[in-house]
Amino acid sequence: MNQPASAYFIEDRHDxxxxxxxxxxxxxxxxxxxxxxxxxxxxxxxxxxxTVSETEAQKHLxxxxxxxxxxxxxxxxxxxxxxxxxxxxxxxxxxxxxRSIERELAMVKVRGQxxxxxxxxxxxxxxxxxxxxxxTESFVFEITGNTDKINQFIDLMxxxxxxxxxxxxxxAIARGPEGM
Amino acid sequence: xSDKSHDPNQMTGAAxxxxxxxxxxxxxIFGYPGxxxxxxxxxxxxxxxxxHILVRHEQGAGHAAEGYARSTGKPGVALVTxxxxxxxxxxxxxxxxxxxxxxxxISGQVPTHLIGNDAFQECDTVGITRPCTKHNWLVRDVxxxxxxxxxxxxxxxxxxxxxxxxxxPKDVQFATGTYHPPRKSDVHRSYAPRLKGDAxxxxxxxxxxxxxxxxxxxxxxxxINSGPEATRLLRELVEVTGFPITSTxxxxxxxxxxxxxxxxxLGMHGTYEANMTMHDCDVMLCxxxxxxxxxxxxxxxxxxxxxxxxxxxxxxxxxKNIRVDVPIIGDCGNVLGDILQVFKAEAKKPDIKSWWQQIxxxxxxxxxxxxKSNEVILPQHAIQALFEQTRGKDTYITTEVGxxxxxxxxxxxxxxxHRWMTSGGLGTMGYGLPAAVGVQVxxxxxxxxxxxxxxxxxxxxQEMSTAVQYELPIKIFILNxxxxxxxxxxxxxxxxxxxxxxxxEALPDFVKxxxxxxxxxxxxxxxxxxxxxxxxxxxxxxxxxxxCRVAALENCFPMIPSGKAHNEMLLPEQANDxxxxxxxxxxxxxx
Numbered sequence: 001m002n003q004p005a006s007a008y009f010i011e012d013r014h015d016x017x018x019x020x021x022x023x024x025x026x027x028x029x030x031x032x033x034x035x036x037x038x039x040x041x042x043x044x045x046x047x048x049x050x051t052v053s054e055t056e057a058q059k060h061l062x063x064x065x066x067x068x069x070x071x072x073x074x075x076x077x078x079x080x081x082x083x084x085x086x087x088x089x090x091x092x093x094x095x096x097x098x099r100s101i102e103r104e105l106a107m108v109k110v111r112g113q114x115x116x117x118x119x120x121x122x123x124x125x126x127x128x129x130x131x132x133x134x135x136t137e138s139f140v141f142e143i144t145g146n147t148d149k150i151n152q153f154i155d156l157m158x159x160x161x162x163x164x165x166x167x168x169x170x171x172a173i174a175r176g177p178e179g180m
Numbered sequence: 181x182s183d184k185s186h187d188p189n190q191m192t193g194a195a196x197x198x199x200x201x202x203x204x205x206x207x208x209i210f211g212y213p214g215x216x217x218x219x220x221x222x223x224x225x226x227x228x229x230x231x232h233i234l235v236r237h238e239q240g241a242g243h244a245a246e247g248y249a250r251s252t253g254k255p256g257v258a259l260v261t262x263x264x265x266x267x268x269x270x271x272x273x274x275x276x277x278x279x280x281x282x283x284x285x286i287s288g289q290v291p292t293h294l295i296g297n298d299a300f301q302e303c304d305t306v307g308i309t310r311p312c313t314k315h316n317w318l319v320r321d322v323x324x325x326x327x328x329x330x331x332x333x334x335x336x337x338x339x340x341x342x343x344x345x346x347x348x349p350k351d352v353q354f355a356t357g358t359y360h361p362p363r364k365s366d367v368h369r370s371y372a373p374r375l376k377g378d379a380x381x382x383x384x385x386x387x388x389x390x391x392x393x394x395x396x397x398x399x400x401x402x403x404i405n406s407g408p409e410a411t412r413l414l415r416e417l418v419e420v421t422g423f424p425i426t427s428t429x430x431x432x433x434x435x436x437x438x439x440x441x442x443x444x445x446l447g448m449h450g451t452y453e454a455n456m457t458m459h460d461c462d463v464m465l466c467x468x469x470x471x472x473x474x475x476x477x478x479x480x481x482x483x484x485x486x487x488x489x490x491x492x493x494x495x496x497x498x499x500k501n502i503r504v505d506v507p508i509i510g511d512c513g514n515v516l517g518d519i520l521q522v523f524k525a526e527a528k529k530p531d532i533k534s535w536w537q538q539i540x541x542x543x544x545x546x547x548x549x550x551x552k553s554n555e556v557i558l559p560q561h562a563i564q565a566l567f568e569q570t571r572g573k574d575t576y577i578t579t580e581v582g583x584x585x586x587x588x589x590x591x592x593x594x595x596x597x598h599r600w601m602t603s604g605g606l607g608t609m610g611y612g613l614p615a616a617v618g619v620q621v622x623x624x625x626x627x628x629x630x631x632x633x634x635x636x637x638x639x640x641x642q643e644m645s646t647a648v649q650y651e652l653p654i655k656i657f658i659l660n661x662x663x664x665x666x667x668x669x670x671x672x673x674x675x676x677x678x679x680x681x682x683x684x685e686a687l688p689d690f691v692k693x694x695x696x697x698x699x700x701x702x703x704x705x706x707x708x709x710x711x712x713x714x715x716x717x718x719x720x721x722x723x724x725x726x727x728c729r730v731a732a733l734e735n736c737f738p739m740i741p742s743g744k745a746h747n748e749m750l751l752p753e754q755a756n757d758x759x760x761x762x763x764x765x766x767x768x769x770x771x
Contacts, residue, residue, distance in 0.1 A: 027370055030318070035310060042311050073499060080496035086315040086335060089370040 015071035019048065020095040021102055021172045022079065025180060027087035028054050028062040035085055036064060045070060045078050049104075049147075049169035061089070067147075067170050092180055094172040102172045106150045111138045112161030120160045127153045138163070189360065193322045194219035194353040197286060200329035202229050203361055206257050208248065208621050209233070210241035214261025215301060216288030219353035233621055233650060236642035238265050240614035242272020243640065246281050247615030248622045250601045251576055253407060255282040255336050256618065262288045263301030266347075267308060271608060274312040276343035278605025279430060280405055282336040283343035285313075291351040292320055305347045314342030320349070322357030330366040339373025340494040341405055373493060377510035382518045384506045385465070385489045389519075390527035392463035394535045395423045398446065401430030401604070402468020402492060403512050404597040410513030411597050414467065415439075417520055422529050424539055426454035428469045429589055430604045437593030443539070444548075447475040448740050449586040452547035452749055453539055458483050459746035460538070466490045468512040471501040472605070481745035491515045547738040548590055549752050557707050559584065559659045559730040563591040563631065566657060569714045575627045576619045578602065580612040580636030583665035583736045588631040610639030613656060617643055620652040627655070627718060634660040634687055644697040647723040655717050655724045661732045662687060669735045694725035703727040 026032050033052055040047050048067040055063040068078060075093070083091045094100035108129070110120045120139060124131065129143035143153055147170060154165055174180070191199065197220050201209065210233045213221045224232050235241040238260045245256025260269050266287045276283040290299040306318045315335050317328045325348065332344045389395060397418060403410045411434050418425050418441050425435050426443040435442055444451035446458055455477075458464065464486045469475070471490075476482045479501060488504040490497075491512055498507040508515050550560045563584075577592060578601040579585040585602055594600050601619060603611035612630040620628040630637075637658055647654050659665075667682040691701030700720050704713040704727070717724050737752040 027368060031306060031310070034307070038311055073503070077496060077500055080494075080498070084340075084494060084496055086368050086371045 015073065017069045017071060018075060018095075019067065019069045020075050020093055021100065021170060022066045022068065022082070023092045023094050023172055023180060024064040024066065024082055025089040025091075026062050026064060027089070028060040029087055032062070032087050033064070035087070036066075036082065039081055039085070040066075040068075040078075043077075043081065045074065051169040051171055065094075065169070065171050090180060092174075094174065097174060099175045100172050101175060102146050102170050103144055104147055104150055104168055104170050105142065105144045106154070106165055106167040107132070108141045108143060108154060108157055108165050109138060109163040110141065110157050110161050111163050113137055116160045120157060123153070123156050123160075129153065187358075189358050190356060191359055192219065192223075192354060192356050193319075193325050193348060194223045196322070196325050196357070196359045197329065197348070197353070198223045198227060198230060199359055200326060200333075201257065204330075204333045205254070206230060209257040209259055210235055210244040210248070210618065211259030212238050212241060212261065212265060214265050214288065216262035216290060216350050217259060217265075217353075219350065220259065220286070220288070220348075232259070233617070233646065235614065235617075235646050237640065238268035239271050239610070240617070240640055240643040240646065242269050242283070242285070243275070243608070243611050243614035244618030244621070244643070244646075245283055245285075246272060246276055246279075246611075247578055247601050247618030249276075249281050249283060249618075250615075251598050251619040252622045253598060255284050255333060258283065258285045260285065260287050261301065262290055262305065263303050265301075266303060266305040269345075270308060270312055271606075273309055273343045273345065275603050275606040275608045275611065277312055277314065279603065280341050280401060281343065282341035284332055284336050285343065285345040287345060287347050288353070289318065289347045289349040292349045293351070295349065305345070309345045312343070313345050314340075316345040316347065318347045318349075319352055322352050322355040325352065325357065326359045327366045330362040331368065333362070334367050335371065339371075340402075374509050375493070375511040375514050377491065377508040377515035377518055379518070381506055381508045382515065382522060385508060386519055386522045386527060388463050388487050388489060388506065389421060389423075389465065389523065390530060392423075392530055393532065394460060394462040394538075395421070395465070395530070395532065396443075396457045396461040396463075397423050397425040397465045397467065398427070398458065398469055399425060399431045399434050399467045400428040400469025403431055403434040404468075406468065406493075406512040408597070410434075410468075410511075410516060413513060413516035413520060417516060417523075420520065420523060420529065422532065423465075424457055424536070426450070426457065428472070428475055428604070429602060431469060432589060432600045433594035433597040436595040438595060445589050447472075448477070448742075449590065449736055449738065451590070452545050452738055452751060453542040455740065455746040455749055456542045457539055461486045464488045466492075466504070467516065468492065470497045473501065476501060477740045477748075478743055478745045483746070545751060547749070547751050550734075552707070553731070554707055556731045557704070557710055557728060559587050559661065559734055560591055561707065562657075562659055562710065562728050562730055563587050565710050566629070566631070566714055567592045569711065569718065570627060570629070573627050573718075574623075574625070575599065575629065576601065576616075576623060578612040578615040578619060578628070578630045580630070580632045580639075581607045581609045582633045582636060582667075583661075583669065583734075584631055584633045584636075584659040586666075586736045587659070592631070609633075609636035611636075613637055613640050613654075614643045614646075616654040616656070617646050617650075617652055620647070620654050621650070624652075628653075629655045629657050632656050632658045633665060634658055634662060634690075635664040635684060638688075641693070644694070644699055644723060644725070648698045651722075653721050653723055655726060657717070657726045658690060658728060659730050660687070660690070660727050661730050661734070663732060665734075666736070668733075672735070673741075690725045690727035694723075697723075699723040699725060701725050701727065703729070705729045
């Protein structure tokens, strides 16, 4: 490719992208989420999903779970960049440990009548989704599972009258007795 | 009357700020008053332990604090008001972040109840400065202020140093609360920079070094930041191993330029021998540098045959641009000490005679060659003359950004660390003059020279007024070619010599300008008058603007054209029009 004259070296990177789930333990203080998000936008990293909530109120600890994609070198950079932030205690690559469980919760609104309505309910049952709201022409399902399972469920609901979806994003935890 | 009224630790937020400065050994700060910091200025007025230097623009305060910090190893402190005061600090904060300079900025903010109201001179200071500080704080409660101030100094100066900002609303400055002196628990438990290198990695490194046939040491600003012990150890390591050493722009002075193992600076405008040594080496020891894109040239052709050892206190510097074989996370001084200990105990000086012979051949290319003239002053000659005239004197050099900066790095020999203040990472034109103000405040009896360009120096020229007010005899040595030289050079090489807006049509008369400020103006045109004029500049005990008229179209060589590797340097004697055109002509390499 003929590249324009520039003061910078423009390099084609050929490493394949990987998707990683990172668990980040932070001090729960004003601005901490903005710091983390600002790091991602400022350095051009991807955020596929991000969840955050206080997990230990007394110690003011929050846990941020981020799903991100990048080349192995970029993923390593992301971890290091997160780890050096002042309010960050720990960064764990849940994907690298290979011993983590990931779950997401979604609420799925479906509108329809007759056969579509029956089919939606039947599929919900197969996916172990719960009905948490119902009218004569709609359901709201609550479904928990990994991202693939939820995507699959949503795809199935689409022809049956999918109205809207609200998802939490991924939360992850390691298997076994040890903590982070 | 309550007991609290006798408690010496009960005080206003404004008083706490001054008290904390004193407790951290701060003797000089740089700032500019305004509505949201008036209570702090009132406290400053009523004491004499902290001297305040009034600048003419907040950016000047920031760069002065940077110069102060770089030349002393202590943190620089700036005090600015809310809104424009804070936004004017963004450039120096970013500059300090890029170059790892410890800077503590205290900014005023509108009262807490007005925050978010678009009040007069309000801005989201912590939001704006979040990406350009190592950390920042908005203090909403006066009882948190002491803790935050102490933590701010700790964060700025520990680990990889950097700028921090503490934003203090005006009502918090007025409110009374409890102060406490610095204590360990003031710092986030999550912040614990690693200082000691991993022992296994250190052994691996020593084994590589001991068996090297074509080694090189590539050092950077991290060595200087680490402190005098790291510099001493680096010099000892060079002595013990006999290895050649090169350095980044930021690292100049850690190893003396007169040392026999010195190759000169590396990188885009580094010497041929430094870059060729980097390219052909078999073992590279990188100490406190970060494989910046001005250093590496083409990444996929960077030192292809070498094993790379990288010592850095910041884990995010490792494998960022270049994959290394032996990363060692830790403080440069600490790790160098360990490496030396193991090396001395278990290894002997490798025989690298043939490597030095090869290097001698590269040196013989004389890559810093330029053709002197009797008619017109060559900028390289001006720097050499300045160096000769100041050799052996207690001199500090600052620079602006551009060709003059590169020539200064190439032709001024630095023997000691902390003597060279330049904006490396951010490349801030206008850095050098206010930085010289800061350096001169820290070293009132030393010779402080800003090697400047005619374009850069006008960006912060107003600080001449500061220099005159505080009787700071800084010397502004302007290589005046009437162009933004580096921009013009790139336009010539890359954009068909279409010199779009890189010529200054209406330069001020720098001599008259100096006089207008109450400083001294000198001008020199002829090579024969140069030495005398420099002597006069040095002997004047007042601030000087030195207008050194140099050859207008001189280019800075040698040069690695972007997108090329270290072994594809363009040397001065080859840089005729045809070769230059070829080196920069189309194709995939040209970026």
